[in-house]
Amino acid sequence: MGHRWEPMLDELVRSRYPRLLMRALMLTGSHADAEDLVQEALVASFSGGARFSSLGEAEHYVRRAIASRSVDRARRAARSRTAERRLAALxxxxxxxxxxxxxxxxxxxxxxxxxxxxxxxxxxxxxxxxxxxxxxxxxxxxxxxxxxxxxxxxxxxxxxGTVPPSGEPVLLTTTEVHGGA
Missing domain, CATH: 1.10.10.10 (Winged helix-like DNA-binding domain superfamily/Winged helix DNA-binding domain)
Structure with missing residues (x-):
């Protein structure tokens, strides 16, 4: 059984996806990241049983979700970089x-x-x-x-200096330490 919001989502993706993708691309700078961001925004916007009265309202909501998720991603990335710098500085x-x-x-x-x-x-x-x-x-x-x-x-x-003459790298493994005889 379908949901009432499915036709709105279908129409939004069919008619407005290129514009949503372009907005996300301007925010991320990467086509793959932009596609992921649009998908996240669509899921977030429609997964809660969305009740939009018009296609324009649905697009506006998804555009806001793209922007807020982009900011969230940037914040997470900044926190991760800060944590990595702190760890590296130890x-x-x-x-x-x-x-x-x-x-x-x-x-x-x-x-x-x-x-x-x-x-x-x-x-x-x-x-x-x-x-x-x-x-x-x-x-x-x-x-x-x-x-x-x-x-x-x-x-x-x-x-x-562990690359042998064959050019094949040496794999890192541990050796078992035994007591001497």
């Missing part, structure tokens, strides 16, 4: 880090990576989490996990 004291199976050189190299890249490398290669599990744990897309992990491993290989 002094890392290698003497305080005890990770069995990792050499001091690897620990020091990890400390040079930006926080999000470091987190992806550690979760993927040291904690052996899948891309999906890492994505869920960090609240980023699976594509971002893959990119950050690749960038991190590449940086670590450059720092550690």
């Amino acid at each position: 002094a890392v004291h290698p003497t305080e880090i005890e990770l069995p199976g990792l050499t001091r050189q690897v620990v020091d190299a990890l400390a040079t990576l930006p926080p999000q890249i470091r987190a992806c490398v550690v979760l993927r290669h040291l904690e052996d989490l899948s891309v999906r599990e890492t994505s869920d744990a960090l609240g980023v897309s699976e594509g971002a996990v893959k990119r950050y992990t690749s960038d991190g491993v590449r940086a670590l290989n450059a720092i550690l």
